[in-house]
Amino acid sequence: MGWNSLQLLPFHRLVAHSASVENPEPSRYHTKPAMWEQQILRVVDVVLDLALDQLRAPTSKPDLLRTESNEHSQRQCKGCDGVCELLRWGEVQRRRDSAYQGCSPPRMIHNSYLELDLCARVSGCDTCRMFRRAFLLEQITGHGAESLEHPDNQWPIYAILNLRSFGDSALLLAVRSPDDTPFSATIHLSQKPRPRPQNPTRRLPGLRSDLEQLRQVIDDCRHNHGCSSRHRWSHRNPTWLLKILPGNCAQLVEGPQWPVDYVVLSYSWGDPATMPPAEWARIKGAGTKTIGGRPVPERLSPFLVWELPETMQDAIMLAASLGYSYIWIDNVCIPKGTNWDTEAALMHEVYGNAAFTLVASSSTKATDPLIHDRLAWTHRSKACKLRGLWLHHAPVSLDRVRFESPVSQRAWTLQEERLSPRILYWASQRWYWSCAERQVVEMDELQCTAPAADEPPQSCPQRFLELCHTGDEEQLHEEWLDIVEAYTRRDLVEPKDRFLALSGLAVRFYNAKAANGGAAITEDYLAGLWKDNFARHLAWAVTRAVDAGPNLQHIAPSWSWASLPLRVRTRARFPFQPSDHFKFIAVEHIETPCTDIHPGESKQPTATPENTAVDLITRGRAVELRGRGVKVVAVQGRFRRFISEDAREVAWEAIERRRGDRRSFDFGGFPGQHIYARHRADGRILARDAHCGEVVGQLDYMAPSRGGEDDKDAPPRRAPYLPEGAEKELVCLELGESAMLLLVQDRERAQPESYRRVGVAIGYGSTRKGFFYGCETKTIHLV
Known part of the structure; x- marks a missing residue:
């Protein structure tokens, strides 16, 4: 049986009262090696399943x-x-x-x-x-x-x-x-009928997927769009690819020297804490082992795809059914012992050069099937009307598929999506296609018109690549902040990969700036932030204070969002007007030495006039590797206390007023007084000088209760949080006209004027615009 004749969905149910079963053709209904007669046995099983459904149905009414x-x-x-x-x-x-x-x-x-x-x-x-x-x-x-x-x-x-x-x-x-x-x-x-969605198949709705529409969409992008010409990084293939062979086999091969069309799989491995150890061992065991730096012979020779976890099996079958002979799967195509730093920094090439990226939206873990019974299409589409009104189900937006599927919770998949010019999202009941010029959902096409007033705008996964291509510097920085917001809420099996899982995006960002600025580029990567817009990048905030226990300040400095624990929601995009007084001075300390860059690791070791991309990649990798180790930077800006020395602490409940969903403050009980208040649950902190407006900040971490074990184990000045009772130690550095860092002095460092970030205040221009008027400009070290 040939791969191209493969059908994607097995029989699961007998469609009653709406379709008749025809004699299945052996070449059309096999999903795994089996005789076609076995499908008849499955039909019998379906009949029994239908009878059981009727028995299970409630009979109370x-x-x-x-x-x-x-x-x-x-x-x-x-x-x-x-x-x-x-x-x-x-x-x-x-x-x-x-x-x-x-x-x-x-x-x-x-x-x-x-x-x-x-x-x-x-x-x-x-x-x-x-x-x-x-x-x-x-x-x-x-x-x-x-x-x-x-x-x-x-x-x-x-x-x-x-x-x-x-x-x-x-x-x-x-x-x-x-x-x-x-x-x-x-x-x-x-009041008016809408076009009915097409049926997914001509003969047996719900039992299998008809790929003809998908092939047409892919071919249309390939031949009529400019996606490849704009966003393909080079003509090089990944170091290793899986070649799809007849007989349900595959073989690990070196990427050919000539360009080939290959599919990339983006999927979730799953959470090892929620699955049996044997299941996680099977996922890890699917990785390609090496002997003497080369993949083992078992992978360099043809092997059965059933040896791989189910998501990978179905991805290989789907790629073959669409006519592709190569697929790239990270766990298989990056052999164990490979330099992960080198491979991760090349992800913009792996995904940028692919025919398309297949996102396994329907899988919760690698051992889940990618392809499921499409029960939503058991019955053919039919117009429905009640009391003169037409009924139609609301379309599930591409944004929902992007942001709510399990694959979107994995940190590694963020750069896989943002670096892909063409993406196929495979959900359980239908597929979604997205490229820079078109978005399509199976049996329907996403509307390209402006959304209604009460609906959010449809986002585009390729926006980052588009901005890298056009070189819009301001919008490119805004897009990086969007990446930060999406990245911090995701999970990692290994927290030490905090920067590594983002390295491909960082290299691509730098290359976009380098292509415009050439050798005179001043951009620098600083622990997840960018120097040319450093004040803007420093002004990130958590949506509410988080537990300080799992913080990653051993990996990143306090002023970087990368020091936060995993799975934290942040806010980095808001109106920002930089302060004329803020200035980036220098990188003061890089804690860990970076590995050397070896251009010889790539297939084209040196840059030539015909292939300047090699030099850009080398420079970008060097900048990204150096940026991971940045720990201390010197900056200059207006500086002052956050809370007056003679301020009085008041309870948060004594000043906050709620009117429905609106919140406001009432200081009528404290006329002519300097006051401050701290919300213990969500980390908000307020400072108000007598006869002046208030400033409300957001602390990054919650403080343990007074006398708690954390206070005993860690001196207050070294804690990542602001200890209770230490609020008057807060100082602040102006970043923009309505943005400041909240800092505490780090007395453990021998370097004078060293401060750690503990929070931020944003958007106080309407209540205390002149907070920094007349304050001294000071050079400090952020650690």
Whole structure:
């Protein structure tokens, strides 16, 4: 059997009342080596599965499954009569007030998801079929779709009508409770019909994926877009590639000297703390071992792909089905013992030169299948109408797939996405395509028009590459801050890889600046920040103070976001006007020596006029390697105390007032007094001089309670947090017109005027714009 004839989805269910099973062709339905007769046995298993579904269905209210034709000649069950009652409620509200907006009381429409599924499959209710599809399309991963049917997740399904003051209204569907739901979906209501999504296959919907549309999208990008010409870094291939062979085999080969089309896999290994040790050992064991610096013969010879974890198996099958002969998978194609520093710094080449990057959005870990049953498409698409309103499920946005899939929680995958000119996101029920010129979702095309007023703008994964190409320096720095926000919330198996997992982006950023500035470039990489806009990069903030225990200040200095613990939400993008008084002076200390750069490690060891990219890569790698070790920098700026020496501490509750979601301060109880307050739970700290406006800062870490063990083990001046009772030791350095660093002196260092960051204050221009008027300008060392 040839790889190109491979079908991607196995039989799992027999489609009842909507499709008939045809005799399967052996070459079309194999997903793994098996005789076609075995598929017939699977069909028998499907029939039994269907019978079991009916037995599992709740029987407390069987009348909800009874259907009849409505005024639009559609099948409608008794459960969906409740939806019509909600629509009548909405009609009454709009007759009373045409501008009415609000939500109806919740209405139960089915006793469980299994009952909804049974109604869609057996009763043929058109509305329930749409509701079922909406629930399934909301599940990005295969586990999410499977969990809908789990016996422990069978709670009532509620519907709520949301009437908006403008535009179409919507039905909000929730499992278990409208206020606390594990599964939800949105159904839009419109006066006009919208185009129905196509069906994923011509003969048997839901059982397999038809790749014809995807091939057309890929070919269109290849032949009609400028993605490759703009963003392909070079014609070099990765050092090692997996070559896909017939007979379900693959072979590790050296990247050919001529350019080849290859696919790159971006996936999540999984969390070793949440899986059995044997499963994690299997994932780690898939890595290519070496003997004498060369991969072992078992990998240099053809081997069965079933030896690899499931996500890798399915990725190889998918690449082969799309006509590609090579794939790059990090765990296999970076042999153990390889210089990780060298390989990580070349990721902008590996991903930039690929035909496309395959993002395994449907997998939670490497041992999960990438390809799942596409249950959302069991029934063919059909227009649905209730009480004169057309129903259609809300599209799952590309942003949701990007930011909510398990692969987005892994730090390494951030640069894999941002460095890829073309990306295929493979979710459990459909695929999404993104390149610099077009975004497509299977059976539909993402709208390129401006979003509605109440919807966020659609983001573009290729924005970083586009800005590197155009050389827009200001926007490029803003994009780096966006990268910081996305990176700090992610996880790493090894915290020591904090900088390594970002090194490809840093090299690409530097190369974008170097290509414009040439030899005169002044940019420098400083522990995750950039020198040319250093004040702006220093002004990052945590959204709320975090536990200081797992901080990474042994890896990065206190002034770098890289010193924060893993999985912390930060804010780095906001309006910023630099101060004329702030100045970067010099790098004072690099703690660890950097490894030497050996151009000979690359296939083209020296730069030539025909290939200047080699020199840029070498320079970029040197800058990035040096930047990881920067620990102390000297800066100059206006400097003062944050809290007056004679200020009085007051309780936070005594000054903060809440009016709904709004917060404000009332200092009426402390007229003419210098005061300060600290919020112990979220790390906010306030300073107010008598007859002046207040400044509110955000501390990076929460302090342990007074007398706690942490206070005994670590002297206050060395703690990464600001100890309770030490608030008056805070000093501040002006970064911008409404931005300052909050610092404490580091008395352990012999170097005078050394300070550690403990927080930041941003956006106080409306309350205390003149906070630094008349203050001295001072040179200090940030450690």
